[in-house]
Amino acid sequence: MVVTDSSDSGTILRVRGPLEFRCQLDSTDALLMHKVISRTFATLHSQVKSESCVLTVCESPVIIWPNKGVYVTPEEITPNTLCEDIHQWIQTDEQESAGKRSSKKKSKKSSAASVINLSLMMEATKTGPLSAPILRRTLQKSHFLSTTLPMDCVVRITCSDTIKDAFECLMEALTHQLCEMEKVTLQHIKGTTLLVPEPLHFLLPEPKGLVTVVYPTGVPDSQLETHRKELHQQFELQGDWPYFRRANAFHFPNELYKDGYLRNPHMVLTHPTLDNGKVYLVQGIYSYHHYMQDHVDDNGWGCAYRSLQTICSWFQQQGYVERAVPTHREIQKALVDVGDKQGSFVGSRQWIGSIEVQAVLNQLLEVTSKIMFVSQGSELASKGRELANHFLTEGTPIMIGGGVLAHTILGVAWSETTGQIRYLILDPHYTGAENLQVITDKGWCGWKGPDFWDQTAYYNLCLPQRPKVI
Known part of the structure; x- marks a missing residue:
């Protein structure tokens, strides 16, 4: 059920397009139905292998007939042209508005593969002699199955x-x-109802790379656990990380997230250099939640709520939970439900701390957390080993609260020999727009030294524990 490639560099070719699946079932006998469905798929195979199959490069004039000896237009492109050279034919929005073709490849980050998107099409025009149509009338009961197969392949x-x-x-x-x-x-197949097959791509740890799995649409992850276990065995993956849950599907670098939140802003940062130091980072995807988002004015009191939302987004986007990131009101109600607060707390502008974050994670997500107590900020410099071990084994964001401030720790750079330490901080006190450059240039997401903490204030750290499930 898998297509995989282990390379971690270069360009991704991604082709998407619909294939129309239509068949007539004259019997509900399971064996006969399977034969008819298989014949229909055989017809689709023939279409894909025929000379009528056409692949068009999106946002470009490039058209490729892969089964006509890889015939390509424009004529400047030949089958022996390097595939990378297709980039120069792809137009940006600005170039399209000016009616010009790009003379350079699209800019791309070195840390992420660029993507060439293609559309799968079939020529509608038929060549050769045309015959007169023949009408035939048959009276019988039958079931007509029709759906669209969403082809989505990558190499x-x-x-x-x-x-x-x-x-x-x-x-x-x-x-x-x-x-x-x-x-x-x-x-x-359920009776005469087809569940549309859904291709999803997953990025596995190197050297395995990008893998495609086909799931039945509408079947929840909870009913696919047996299949996921088989995939874990096939790819020799550890059995305590949900690599193949739908929420972990690969996000292509040229696609925007629809909810508007920034993901993983720390990925563009340069790691600090320490003598014999190593970097230990959050594992997986999270959203950056901060002051003034979601039409909520929480400037001055909502930093711990926002840090908690970032943590909840991590569990959601790794597929551990399906519920949406909780609102401030839902967080407050959860604390009332567990008996931590009075009913008047809901709708208030009262602060919360690490202990409350721990309680909400347990109440809403059934996630347990460890609490690390630090009597004064100067002691945080000696916690390198514990923090490094957390990111190595759990990989979850950490909420740290002290005094009236809360932050999110996304990683540490730590030297076991010298004791030097730097903290990767995601600051929920930011009040601006989702501008990655501003957020990283101004240090709202950045590496901080031990002097970032108030040396005499106490701090509590909430370290969420990752459920060991697939």
Whole structure:
């Protein structure tokens, strides 16, 4: 059920497009139904392998007929052209408005592969002699099944791959995905109802790389645990991390998140250099929650709420929980429900601290947390080993509260030999727009030294513990 490539650099070719699945069932006998469905998939295989199959490069004039000897237009491009050179034909929004073709490749971060998006199409025009239509009337009861298969295939290419080589791999991926969709369709058909197969991509630890899995739409993750265990065994993955839950699907670098929150702003930062030091970071994806978001004016009192929301987003986006990130009011109500606060607390502008964060995580997410008590800020410099071990084993964001301030710790740089330490801080006190450059340049997400903490104030740290599930 998987297509994989272990390369971690270069360009991703991603082809998406609909294939229309239509078949007529004259019987509800399971064996006969399976035969008809398989014949329909065989027809779709023939379409994908036919000369009518066309791949168009999005935002460009490039059109490729992969089964016509990899015929390409414009004529400047040949099957032996390097696939990387397609970038120069892809137009940005600004270039499109000016009616110009780019003369340079699109800019991209070195840490993330660039993506060439393609659309899967079929030529509608038929060549050859046309015959007169024949009408035939048949009276019988039958079931007509119709759905759209959302094809979505990826392959990684290197700078030395030609268009011919790359698109041969892409066509293999398309035909393989059809086989996987057929398996899922036959396994999960309910009476005469088809569950549409849904391809999802997952980025596994190196050297495994990007993997595609086909799931049945509408079947929740809770009912796919057996299949996920099989995938874990197949790829020799640890059994306590939800690699293949839908929430962990790979987010392509050229796609925007619809909710407007920034993800993982720390990824653009340069790590500090310490003598014999190592960097230990949050594992996975989180959203940056801070003052004044969601039309809530919590400036001056909501920093711990925002840090808690960042933590909740981590558990949601790793697939551990399905519930949305709680609002301030939902956080307050949870504390009332557990008996920590009086009913008048709901709707108030009262602060919360690490102990309350621990209680809310347990009440709303069923997540347990450890509390680290530090009698004064100067002691935090000696907590390198504990913090490093947390990010190594749990990988969750840490909420730290002291006095009237709360922050989120996303990682530490620590030297076991010298004791030097730096903290990666995500600051919930930011009140501006979701501008990554401002947030990182101004230090709202950045590396801080031991003097960042009030040396005489006490601090409590809430260290959420990751559920050991897949």
